[in-house]
Amino acid sequence: MTTLLSLFGIEKIETRFSISTKENEIMGKLARWIMLSVALGFIHFVVQIAALVNTCLMILVWSDARKLLFKYKMAYPTFIFLITTCVVAVVRGNWVGLGASFLFGAMFMVFFVARAILTKSMVENALSYIVMFSNVAVLVAVIEKIYFIIIGKGSHRCFSVSINPNFYGLMTVLAVLFCIYKIVNVDKKRGAFIVSAIMNVIGLILCGSVSLWVVMALMVGGYLLFGKQYKYLVIFCAVAIFVGAVVALMPQIMPRLVKVFADDGTANSRLLIYERTINTLEKYPFFGRGFLSYRMWRIDNPAYYSEGIKNVNLAHNIVLDSLLSHGVVGTALIGSAFVAFLVSVLNTVKRVWSGRVQSYSFPLLGAVLLGIAPYSMIDTTYIWCQAGMIILFVFAFIGVDERVEIPDEEPKETKQTVNV
Numbered sequence: 321m322t323t324l325l326s327l328f329g330i331e332k333i334e335t336r337f338s339i340s341t342k343e344n345e346i347m348g349k350l351a352r353w354i355m356l357s358v359a360l361g362f363i364h365f366v367v368q369i370a371a372l373v374n375t376c377l378m379i380l381v382w383s384d385a386r387k388l389l390f391k392y393k394m395a396y397p398t399f400i401f402l403i404t405t406c407v408v409a410v411v412r413g414n415w416v417g418l419g420a421s422f423l424f425g426a427m428f429m430v431f432f433v434a435r436a437i438l439t440k441s442m443v444e445n446a447l448s449y450i451v452m453f454s455n456v457a458v459l460v461a462v463i464e465k466i467y468f469i470i471i472g473k474g475s476h477r478c479f480s481v482s483i484n485p486n487f488y489g490l491m492t493v494l495a496v497l498f499c500i501y502k503i504v505n506v507d508k509k510r511g512a513f514i515v516s517a518i519m520n521v522i523g524l525i526l527c528g529s530v531s532l533w534v535v536m537a538l539m540v541g542g543y544l545l546f547g548k549q550y551k552y553l554v555i556f557c558a559v560a561i562f563v564g565a566v567v568a569l570m571p572q573i574m575p576r577l578v579k580v581f582a583d584d585g586t587a588n589s590r591l592l593i594y595e596r597t598i599n600t601l602e603k604y605p606f607f608g609r610g611f612l613s614y615r616m617w618r619i620d621n622p623a624y625y626s627e628g629i630k631n632v633n634l635a636h637n638i639v640l641d642s643l644l645s646h647g648v649v650g651t652a653l654i655g656s657a658f659v660a661f662l663v664s665v666l667n668t669v670k671r672v673w674s675g676r677v678q679s680y681s682f683p684l685l686g687a688v689l690l691g692i693a694p695y696s697m698i699d700t701t702y703i704w705c706q707a708g709m710i711i712l713f714v715f716a717f718i719g720v721d722e723r724v725e726i727p728d729e730e731p732k733e734t735k736q737t738v739n740v
Contacts, residue, residue: 347437350378350385354434355446358713361706362453362491364481368705372426379433388436389429394660398428401653405646409610417610417645423705424611431712435719440680443717447498450710451516454495457481457488458523465526477528482706486699489527490707492520493536493691494714500540501684504549530574530586531698535691543687589629590636590698596625597635597644606647613645638696638703661715668721675726681717688714 353375361368379385389395402425409418461480468476477485499517503510524532537560544553567574593614600617609616615633618625635641642651665685672679688711692702702708 346378346382347384350375350382350433351437351442353378354430354437355442355449357430358446358709359449359453361709362450362457362481362495365483365704365706368709369423372423372430372705372709376426376429379429385433388433390432391436392432392660392664394657394664395432397653397657397660401646401650401657402428404607404653405610405650408607408646408650412604412609412616414610414613414616416615417612420611424703427705427709427712430709431716434713434716435722438716438719440720443680443720446713447502451495451498451502451513454492454523455516455519457491458519461488461523461526478523478526480523480527483704484701485527486529486532487701487704487706489524489529489532490535490695490701491710492523492527493532493539494688494707494710495520496524496536497539497543497684497687497691500543500552504544504547504552531695535695538694539687539691542690543683546686547683592629593632593636594640597637597640601640601643604647606649608643608645608647608650611645614641617644634700634703636699638700641700664722665718668718671726672721672724675724677724677726680720680724682721684714685717 353371357368357371357375360371379389390399402421406418406421409415409421457480461478464478464480465476468474478488479485480488482488482491496517499513499520502513503517506513524536541553541556541560544550544556596617597614604613612633614625614635618631618633635644639651642654646654665681669679669682692711696702702711
């Protein structure tokens with residue numbers, strides 16, 4: 321096991337906190353559980369949920385960790401949103417949505433604390449864990465594919481460790497991004513990350529998602545651009561253009577691409593979902609019915625919501641899904657939280673750059689935003705805990721820049737060191 325960890329560059333790290341020596345051990349354990357809460361999604365979503373629950377219990381029990389939950393302005397509208405959507409779910413009898421509300425709240429609890437305590441060494445170790453565990457998910461997908469070929473269903477799209485092939489596919493895209501990050505920035509042991517990148521591309525092929533190839537291109541290209549890795553960017557663009565040309569000339573090598581635009585394909589299904597969502601928005605315009613409201617409407621009105629479309633639980637558009645599930649009020653609350661986060665990111669990056677310091681968080685954070693912004697208009701897989709927790713973890717990287725000491729500023733208080 322030690323050899324495997326060393327292969328991915330996972331080593332003992334130092335994490336700095338402004339707390340007493342007596343509490344360092346507790347914070348060190350919490351930091352480890354935060355990393356596990358993110359990486360264990362590649363083992364199985366049930367295992368990850370268990371880790372999330374354990375991490376949240378540690379946060380709630382430890383008073384100093386609880387204080388970190390409201391350190392940032394975006395925490396207040398997020399908290400009000402969670403309370404509101406829980407009440408709405410109870411009133412509407414949406415018990416599955418209530419469970420999703422608690423899971424959503426747990427994810428944000430971990431995000432807020434991670435943002436407050438993350439250091440570079442924690443981030444580097446966590447990304448290595450994610451890449452290492454992603455290989456397990458790929459192996460599960462390969463076994464799954466072999467099984468369905470044996471039973472005569474070779475066209476089956478692989479779910480791997482998730483509940484939906486698109487959910488798993490977004491996880492592989494994020495893993496590929498982190499592999500590229502490690503390949504570009506790690507001088508030694510690149511071989512393990514190159515192999516992991518190839519394996520996760522195989523996982524993306526097995527999940528059968530077409531749109532996620534575009535998302536991967538945006539994320540990887542965005543990271544190389546924001547990280548000023550222009551040599552790698554030219555190589556990546558050349559490969560992307562070549563692959564795009566091959567697919568355009570021989571679409572049969574990606575059979576699902578042809579099916580997407582067929583009469584009964586994905587594109588037509590999306591339009592039907594959007595139409596039915598819009599037609600339902602007026603039912604509960606202010607507060608919706610809680611998380612997974614599209615699922616509730618589908619169950620209540622099977623003839624209308626299921627005809628011509630396989631059973632789906634989401635509106636596949638972040639704006640429509642939010643309006644349907646949380647109404648205008650809930651959407652405004654969670655939207656204001658996200659805007660507050662973006663403002664803090666811009667202010668922090670501007671502050672770091674003004675001090676002639678290179679931003680640590682921006683290349684990866686900007687790349688993820690560049691990828692999920694357009695993807696959120698056609699799917700909402702990232703609100704599920706597996707990919708969603710990874711994305712929130714990347715968002716938490718801004719905390720590293722927030723604690724960067726600019727020479728012109730007043731010196732911060734001396735901080736203790738804890739080994740994680």
